Structures are given as C-alpha cells and as structure tokens.
Amino acid sequence: MDLRQRISERRGGAVLFGMTPPRATTSAEGVQQVAERTMARLEPLDLDGLIVYDITDESDRNPVERPFPFMETLDPAAFVDELEGWKKPVVVYRCVGKYEPEHLTTWLGAQDTNRVLSVFVGASSRDKQVQVTLPKAQELWRETSPELLLGAVAIPERHLAKGDEHERLLAKQDAGVGFFVTQVVYDVNAAKDLISDYHYAVKARGEEPVPIIFTLSVCGSLKTLEFLHWLGVKVPRWLQNDLEHSEDTLARSYEQCLDTADELIAFSARLGMPIGFNIESVAVRKAEIEASVELAREVCERMAHLR
C-alpha cells in the first residue's frame, strides 16, 4: 500500500525519512551528489517515503543562541526536482509565511499528487511578519489543489504546557488536513498524552482520527542534545542524565528512540489509533546520519505487521 493510500484510508504504519535540503550555496553538481547519496542510502530500506524540510531562520522563536548556526538551505521544492530517481512519495514542507500566495498556488497546481504530499507550517512566533498565514495557506490549498494530501505539525510539548494541542489538531483536521507530523519526540509521556486526548476528542465528535507521524532523531553528542533543547524538544530529566553520562551518547539515544517507538506502537494499538514514524537526524554528522538510516530500518521492521 502506498503512502497516499495509507493516509487517505487513515491507516497507521507509515515510516518516512526526514531530511534537510543542502545549503543554498551548494553547487548544482554538489546538490546532485547529495541527492544521489541520499537515494543510495535509503533505497534499500522499506520506507514509505521521504520528508524534505523547509528551513527558516527561527531565531525569533528562541532568544538563546542556536547551537548549530542557521544556514540558508535550498528550497525543498527545488531539491525535490533533483530527487527524480526516487520513485516513492515525497512530503514537501512549506513554511507558508515565506511565500507569496501566488507562489504557493502555482507550486501546488504543478505537483503530481501521486508523488508529492505537503506539510504546511505556520510562523515560528506570533510576531513574525508573514506573507501568508497558515489558515490562509490552507484555504488556498482547498481552492486550488485539494487532491494533494496536506499535513500539519503536531507538538506534544505544547500539549504538555497548554493541554489543548488535540483541539488544534481537530481544527486543522476541519481545515482539511489529512495527517500530522510531530517535532522530535523524546518525552514519550507527552506523546501518549496527545494520542490519548486526540483519541477521545475525535471519538466524542463521532469522527475518525487521521494518522499522526511521530518524529524520532538520534542524538550523537551533547551539542546535538543542546540543539534539541533549542528546537523546543523536551528531554525528561532522567534521559538527559543518561545521555550526559553515557560513554556512547549516540548508542544510548538510538536505544531510547527504539524504546519510544515500541511504547508508542503498543499504546496506540491499544487505543486503535493510526500512527507512523518519521526518522530524521537533526545533526549532519556522518555517524548520526548513518545511525538514523539504521534506526529507520529497525522501525520499518517494527511496523511491518501494519504494512
């Protein structure tokens, strides 16, 4: 079953791999190399598709210095064109505030909806100047290209703080969103809270839940851990200690990602909730990327019974 069908039928089991496009300054040849290397790494895996992020400078979101400096990256839509050898679907992120409305609608209209899905992301803070708000972008999508499967972000940490993330999911679902992708999960309880509240809220409305894709990322160093914090990822205190004191932070985080996957698979199965996973590496170090690929392989195995 392909990703589009799986999501349209609101089934769980999807496993995706998330990646950032190369830096904007990369030569055409360099971009081509990245694309080929990525496909060579991922083709042996039983993935349902790729996610390509749209990176914005989110320094407005967090006054603390970004542990890894912000680098302008290639437009994900442009990078996807370089991935033509990749035959599976691609979920293209769009930070909608960056684009003119016409740019968005033109792009939407030009996509092969069997190959491309999209996730629209709103502004990183309320004060940010945007060209298109998230609700407006969703409206443009409904008007121009509703057959393209559209997703949105879900943030378990926001649920922990405010307790209303499940209502945001319902509102986005009302706007036509067909799936959710979370930010990186290190607090499995926050993720379970969100699954649970969303489950009961959807049920109370007599509706069906759409799949939530939980993002996992290994963490190979204390610098990466700091970056996860900067991104707003909550790492439980005991796990923070484990990672700080581990002789092999990468191996410890890898094990934790698998534990998280197992716990979320078991929990969502009990509630009959459709979930999937997205494996990414928030760091660009080779060891971390290779561990991510291996993690994706193991998560595919763990989801095999749903596929």
Next chain:
Amino acid sequence: MDLRQRISERRGGAVLFGMTPPRATTSAEGVQQVAERTMARLEPLDLDGLIVYDITDESDRNPVERPFPFMETLDPAAFVDELEGWKKPVVVYRCVGKYEPEHLTTWLGAQDTNRVLSVFVGASSRDKQVQVTLPKAQELWRETSPELLLGAVAIPERHLAKGDEHERLLAKQDAGVGFFVTQVVYDVNAAKDLISDYHYAVKARGEEPVPIIFTLSVCGSLKTLEFLHWLGVKVPRWLQNDLEHSEDTLARSYEQCLDTADELIAFSARLGMPIGFNIESVAVRKAEIEASVELAREVCERMAHLR
C-alpha cells in the same frame, strides 16, 4: 535477609505493605479483629514488613474538599502493639508535629529496634503549627535512639515541580536517615527523574545511596482517583484518560502498578540503585484491599531475584 539488615546494607529488594490503623472510635475488640484479619491476609506473602501510617488532618495542605472525609485514626504506635502476632518488622510512621518532644523520645526509647523502624514525617504545610519540626525530631532520634532505623518521605512530584528533591534526600541522609518511602507513584517519569538525579548527586559526593521504597496503590474508582489527586499524586493525562474510560478501573490501575514496578526495577538496576516497593490501598473498599494484597504478591515475585 531481614528488612533491617537489607536497609542497613543499603540493598534493594524490600517489599512492604502499607496500612492505615483503624478509626480512633473502633472498639478494642474491633481493633483486635482488624489486626487479625490483616495478619491473616498478609502472612502468606513473602513481605519484608508492614508500614503503619500516621494519619493527620491535612486539610491545610489542600483547600479542595477531601474526597474521602478525614477520620481520626488510632495512634500507629498503639495499633502496632495489637500486631504482636506479626513476627516481621513494622515501619511506624510518625507525623512528628503532632507530638510533644518527650512523647517522641519516650516512644523511641521503648522500641525493640529489631522489630520497629520509623519514618518521620514533617508538617503538611509551612503554616501548620507544630510541636516538633522534622529536623528537631531527627535530632531527638540521633540523641536517644540512633540504633532504630529511621526513614523519611520522598516526593517525586515535588522533584518534577522544583527539581531539588534529590538535594532534600541528601540533606535527610546527612541527618541520619537510612531509607526513603515515596508517596504513591503514578508518574513513573517523575520517579525515574528522582532516582537519576539522586544517583548522580550521591555519586558526585563519593557516597552510597540508601534504598528508596516506591509506593504503589491500585485505584478502583473515579472517587479513588480524585482522592489520589487530592493527596498530590500526579497521574499523567493519558493514564487519567485510561482510568476514566476503562470498564474496569481497578484492573487497569493494577496493570499500571505492575508496569510501574517493572519500569522502576529495570531503570534502577541499570543505575545500580537500591529500590524497594510499598504496596498500599488508599481506599478502604474490600475489592481494592484484596487487589493490593494480590499486587504485593506479584511485586514480591518480581523482586525475588534481589532477595
């Protein structure tokens, strides 16, 4: 190995059963019956000992109405005298603020330290009028009866809120405390946070950790759940939903208690931390008490490898 030796040697593996003395208005005959019924229930189990609570009116701690009305109970020290048929150790709680200093020292001096251990509990709120503060009571103990094993309470929820509970544990340990007993644990992450921070803090001081006894209680109804909240027990959102929507709250909470035990056993083993368990029933309903006894039996089995 008996409880006293286990705790003195700072080893994990203890399993205790916690109970509240009968109401203060119970007749002498009634008290005798409670004592006999309790011993008959618990003797077949492989417990290390009993905990007998000292109940105070904690309405100052929480302005919300107490879901189960407060009932004056028998002095735990008096009730323990009725348990003379119970041959294993008893941990007698003392809400020290209730007693005159002379009352405490007389009681301490009169105990058989092979049979009786104690846990001193401070005031339930800062504004409460007390006759003896916790540090003063610990000083009286050091002066009059240091050979009696003294414990103190540990509150993972306070650690979640303030992040300094491990420092309180170290300060209590400096005062001579030989073990800790937690309040009821439903948030396993908070318990893991406390174990972890305590582990690394003790290690940094070049000292040895003392056992932490984690308290588990089943929850047989939404009323009991409300009472757990009133007592300050944090129940994660997803678990709250599970319990509220379960067709069998008691069975669901029972399963959760075992999951908590398993997770804490595995986690503390990895860090080499000595832990034990205390099984109580915060409610007095027969089904809940019987489930607690069964839970204690299963927890004994799970701890058998440490005993």
